[in-house]
Structures are given as C-alpha cells and as structure tokens.
Amino acid sequence: MNQQRIAFVIEDLYGGGAQKSLLYTADQLRQRGHAVKVFTLRDKVEHRLPPGLEIENLAVVTQFTKATSTVLTEKWQAHRINKALKAWRPEVVISCSCDKITRHLDFPNLYFWIKSDVSAKFSDPAQREKAFAKVRRFYTGRKVIAVSHGVKENLEKVVGLKAETIIPIYNPYEREPFVEMADEALQLPPGVTSGHYFLSVAAIEPRKRQDRLLRAYRHALDHHGLSAPLLIMGKGKPEHEQRLHALIEELKLQDHVHVLGYHRNPYPYIQSALAMVLTSEAEGLPRVLIEALLLHTPVISVDCPSGPKEILSQELQEFLLEPDDEEGLASALARMEANPVTIEPRHYQQFLRENVLPHFEALS
Numbered sequence: 001m002n003q004q005r006i007a008f009v010i011e012d013l014y015g016g017g018a019q020k021s022l023l024y025t026a027d028q029l030r031q032r033g034h035a036v037k038v039f040t041l042r043d044k045v046e047h048r049l050p051p052g053l054e055i056e057n058l059a060v061v062t063q064f065t066k067a068t069s070t071v072l073t074e075k076w077q078a079h080r081i082n083k084a085l086k087a088w089r090p091e092v093v094i095s096c097s098c099d100k101i102t103r104h105l106d107f108p109n110l111y112f113w114i115k116s117d118v119s120a121k122f123s124d125p126a127q128r129e130k131a132f133a134k135v136r137r138f139y140t141g142r143k144v145i146a147v148s149h150g151v152k153e154n155l156e157k158v159v160g161l162k163a164e165t166i167i168p169i170y171n172p173y174e175r176e177p178f179v180e181m182a183d184e185a186l187q188l189p190p191g192v193t194s195g196h197y198f199l200s201v202a203a204i205e206p207r208k209r210q211d212r213l214l215r216a217y218r219h220a221l222d223h224h225g226l227s228a229p230l231l232i233m234g235k236g237k238p239e240h241e242q243r244l245h246a247l248i249e250e251l252k253l254q255d256h257v258h259v260l261g262y263h264r265n266p267y268p269y270i271q272s273a274l275a276m277v278l279t280s281e282a283e284g285l286p287r288v289l290i291e292a293l294l295l296h297t298p299v300i301s302v303d304c305p306s307g308p309k310e311i312l313s314q315e316l317q318e319f320l321l322e323p324d325d326e327e328g329l330a331s332a333l334a335r336m337e338a339n340p341v342t343i344e345p346r347h348y349q350q351f352l353r354e355n356v357l358p359h360f361e362a363l364s
Helices: 017-031 063-067 071-088 125-139 149-159 175-182 210-223 238-250 267-272 287-294 314-319 326-338 353-361
Strands: 005-010 035-040 054-057 092-096 110-114 143-146 165-168 198-201 230-233 257-261 275-278 299-302
Touching: 005 017, 005 071, 017 035, 017 287, 017 353, 035 071, 110 125, 125 149, 143 149, 149 165, 175 267, 175 287, 198 210, 198 267, 210 230, 210 238, 210 326, 238 257, 267 287, 275 287, 275 326, 287 299, 299 314, 299 326, 314 326
Parallel strands: 005 035, 005 092, 035 054, 092 110, 110 143, 143 165, 198 230, 198 275, 230 257, 275 299
Antiparallel strands: none
C-alpha cells in the first residue's frame, strides 16, 4: 500500500455527523500510515479531536466574509486555501461541507464529499430545481464521493449531475471506540430504566420529522400497549425546539417523552436503549443507525432517501417502514418492545474500517 498525503477541508468541526465522520476517517487513515491534515475555515470546534490528528485553522470564514458573501469573496477564500494546500503538498484533497468556496480550487485530485441527498430535501418544485441547479453548477465535471449508493443514484438519475466520476464510499467505523465511549456514566431521567426506552438522536428541525415520531409513538401507546418511554436527544433553533415541546403537550406525552438536549457523548444512551428510531425526511447515510448497530442496539427507521435501506439489511428489513406509514411505525415500536432483535457483527460488517478505508486509499 502506497502512503499518501491526504488533506481534508471543512468549514468547521461543530455539531453534526458530517464533521464527526470526517474526523474519524481522517484519523483512521493517519493510523494506517498516511500523512493526513484537516484544514478548517474557522475556529469552531465541538467534537472530540483525535489525539495526533493535525488540524490547521485557516480563518477564512469570518463575520465579515459571511456578511459580504460574493463570488469574489469565495475566490479570495479559495486563494488562501490554495496557498495552504500548496505549502503542504497533498496528493489527494477531500472537501466536505464547504464546497461553495472549494469549488473555486483547481487541484487535479480534488474530491467533493457529498453526505446528504439533496433530491429529497425540497417539496416545492421551484426550490427543488434551484437546489438541483446549484449541485450541477458546483460539481459538473468534478470528482465526487457519495456517502451511499442511494446518494450516487439520485445525483445521477434525479438531479441529473454529470460529474467526472461519482464514487460511493461508506463512512468507515471501528467498533471499539464507540464501546469505550458507551461505558461512560449514564444519567437517565427519573423513572426511565436502562434497557427499556426508545431513543431518537437528531437535530431538532423539520427535516428530522420528530412530529412523525411523536404521532406514531402516541398511536403505539394508545393502540399497541406500548410502555417504554421515548427519549429525544438533539438541539435546534429555539423556534423548532418550542414547536417540539408544544407538540409533546398537544399529544399529552409529557409523562412519556423526555427531551434531553445535546449530549457530546450520546453513546451510553444509545447502548442502553431498547432501540434507536429514525424518522427523517431525508438522509445521506445516517450515522446514528450504524453507531447503534455497532453498540448492538436494534434500529427502527423510515425508508427515506437515502441510506436506511442500505443499513437495515437481512431480518432488520422488517423494521424499515414507508416514510408516511405512521401506523406501521407504531406497530414496529410495539413489536420491538415485545421481541427485541439481537444485533450481530454481520449486520454492520460492510461499514467497518477495514472494508471501507481501502476505497479512500484508492482515490487518485
């Protein structure tokens, strides 16, 4: 295996799954002997940073650049990034979540890592076409990494992207770090018992469809004899959090649903859950489902584009529901409570780092 110099470029390391998976991928490649460096565009860090992983903040995203965002601003930012990359001399550059800026770079081995499915994000036809046009503008003739086969297929067939190449590569995982983090202390709300609660871990926002989850959960309590409480973990804009609490009250779920806010380490809660539940409108390859399987926690998910159907394989397909089938979701919650699925390594083998990292190492 040839050792490479691999640079990752991302706006910041704050919050979501894209940032988390980039840190894991970069660090795992480093551990395999490659020279790896992560360039951020602003100093905003929330995730745990792997020890030994080199990170450089280029400070090209500021309040001023956000207030004066133009193509000229983007090109100035790209020039600064280009200067840093040339000084470090990477053989492969992977851009994530900052493509509005990095699209102005002209590295021969520059890849754009697309982690979500834009084809399912908009219901309004005009907004949808505007988003599709943006994707085509950014990535036509460029090299793209799609986080799942579903994302690749929709980029080509639904969005109509004609990239130079689109390579589907899953996010890589090791099980051991998650098990280690899951062994930290767990503080459950009063009355909630370890091993007997459903868990949703997602940003509090309309696209994650907590409303769908709450209605199905209410139905399961009323018509399927469900008894396990529901824990919702995540943060969002104040108006979205207020809407969530209002719906909990409207459905009279105050005694059954606990909103936990954001937790830097959600893994003790995931490991102790009866099952993880995902009800999103759209995903790319939902990390939270894979992480649950790595901790041998069963999963229930709607079959949104894209990713869940690639994760819930074999007998887990029984817990993959049509997005608008709230009755089916309610029934799945009750069936899981009555007879939880046993998760085995065969359910997550395809996502382990030894099966994924060779695909990143083959980029050239």
